[in-house]
Amino acid sequence: MKRKSVSEKTIRKAVCYLMLGVLTVLFMFPLYWFFLNSVKSYEQIFQFPPKFWVLPLRLENYPEAYQYPALQFGQMLKNSAVITLVSVFGAVLSSTIVAYGFSRLRWRGRDAVFALVILTMIIPTEVVLTPLYFIYNRLHLLDTWFPIIAPYFFAKPFYTFMIRQNMMGIPIEMDESAVIDGCNVWQRLFYVILPQVKPALLSVMIMAMQDQWNNYLEPLIYINSNSKQTISVGLTFFSGMYNIQWNLVFAAAVIVALPILIVFVFLQKYFIQGVVVSGVKG
Numbered sequence: 001m002k003r004k005s006v007s008e009k010t011i012r013k014a015v016c017y018l019m020l021g022v023l024t025v026l027f028m029f030p031l032y033w034f035f036l037n038s039v040k041s042y043e044q045i046f047q048f049p050p051k052f053w054v055l056p057l058r059l060e061n062y063p064e065a066y067q068y069p070a071l072q073f074g075q076m077l078k079n080s081a082v083i084t085l086v087s088v089f090g091a092v093l094s095s096t097i098v099a100y101g102f103s104r105l106r107w108r109g110r111d112a113v114f115a116l117v118i119l120t121m122i123i124p125t126e127v128v129l130t131p132l133y134f135i136y137n138r139l140h141l142l143d144t145w146f147p148i149i150a151p152y153f154f155a156k157p158f159y160t161f162m163i164r165q166n167m168m169g170i171p172i173e174m175d176e177s178a179v180i181d182g183c184n185v186w187q188r189l190f191y192v193i194l195p196q197v198k199p200a201l202l203s204v205m206i207m208a209m210q211d212q213w214n215n216y217l218e219p220l221i222y223i224n225s226n227s228k229q230t231i232s233v234g235l236t237f238f239s240g241m242y243n244i245q246w247n248l249v250f251a252a253a254v255i256v257a258l259p260i261l262i263v264f265v266f267l268q269k270y271f272i273q274g275v276v277v278s279g280v281k282g
Helices: 002-037 061-066 073-103 110-122 125-138 146-153 157-168 172-180 185-196 198-213 217-222 231-238 246-280
Strands: none
Touching: 002 246, 061 073, 061 246, 073 110, 073 146, 073 157, 073 185, 073 198, 073 231, 073 246, 110 157, 125 146, 125 217, 146 198, 146 217, 157 198, 172 185, 185 198, 198 246, 217 231, 231 246
16 A cells, blocks of 8 residues: 555656646747747748747847947947836835835824725826826926836835735734834834845835836837937837848847846745735735
8 A cells, every 4th residue: 555655646746747847848938939039030030830949040139139220229228227226226115115104103094095005006007197298298307217217216006015015914012122122113114124024125126127127108208319218119129111120129129138037037036925925914
């Protein structure tokens, strides 16, 4: 009986690993195809039947995409990097402070206001885009980075929700002990609360970075100068009047996607932990 149970356990384990392997291949294939197209020639992309491996690899696509005459690729990458870094800082800072107020401080109407903040998530960005455009126009802020960065300094609801849920899971006795030791409100936040919600802060950092790095609509509307434009909009400049250099588009897209992929690979453990804890606590 023991041998039988051991062999059944081994078979089940083997089947489980086999299924996971198949699923991994299925989910990784689009990413592989994405990278493969970035090292193909223009003609190879449209070959039928398609080839799942090509030799030689056309690595020239990357420098050609970077030096594409229709756009300032390097400048746009720099613009996106600066905008994203400042936005991530603003998102983490503002969302943390607001989440602290909703989770650890007691004041009249706190839960009702928090529910109202959460309800604002159902409002599509396109609904407020027109009035915001007129406001920024009257303030002479169009063709600047301000309209793109500013919203991240006003505590986006979903980021606030994630951090708040993590803070709600911290025992209130820790705040009471800190008060007895003479800590004020800000000291409790920085020395007691923040060290315990690092996974949530890293999750917000990753999501804010992804949201801003891939942001297309707002830079397209608010920025007119190519020298101030972001790379997400710059990718559309590969479209010519008569054709699109798809091999260069894929190469440029790989360059743009790499920062997000690298950050997620190194911080995925904290991202998953932060998301899971946010969903079960509160």
